[in-house]
Amino acid sequence: MARFVLWGVYCSDALEKRGPFREEHLSRLQALKESGTLITLGPTEGSTHVFGIFEAEDIAVVCKIIEDDVYSREKIWTSTDVYPWVQAF
Numbered sequence: 303m304a305r306f307v308l309w310g311v312y313c314s315d316a317l318e319k320r321g322p323f324r325e326e327h328l329s330r331l332q333a334l335k336e337s338g339t340l341i342t343l344g345p346t347e348g349s350t351h352v353f354g355i356f357e358a359e360d361i362a363v364v365c366k367i368i369e370d371d372v373y374s375r376e377k378i379w380t381s382t383d384v385y386p387w388v389q390a391f
Contacts, residue, residue, distance in 0.1 A: 303357045303358065303359065304357070304358065304359070304360065304361075304386060304387075305341070305355060305356065305357050305386075305387045305388075305389055306355070306356045306357075306358060306361055306364045306384050306385065306386055306387055307353070307354070307355055307384070307385045307387045308343065308352065308353065308354035308355070308356065308364070308368060308382060308383070308384050309351065309352070309353060309382070309383050309385070310351060310352040310368075310379045310380075310381055310382035310383065311350070311351055311352075311379065311380050311381045311382075312345065312349050312350055312351065312352060312378060312379060312380065313377060313378055313379075313380050316345075316349050316378050317349055319376070319378055320373065320378050323372040323373065323376055323378065326372045327371060327372050327373050330371065330372070331343060334356075334367065338357060339356055339357060339358055339363075339367070340354065340355075340356055341354075341355040341356060341357055342354060342355050343355070352373075352379060352382070355387065356384075361384055361386060364384050365384055368382050368384065
């Protein structure tokens, strides 16, 4: 398994816009965490950006996870980039 870093941007009104979708988002993240796919994920202070670490077979799996997230579908995350990550420590 490889590790991947997610870096993304929230829409300007993310705190208000996410309300109706937050439970779906968090439930899905919990399931990904329990399966070992999601290592960590969260917003930067001020909720301007999102950062996450995933473990998966390849980058396509992580990109699909991000694409299928309600925050992507509802444009709460306005852009996301996924990078292969080499964990040194």
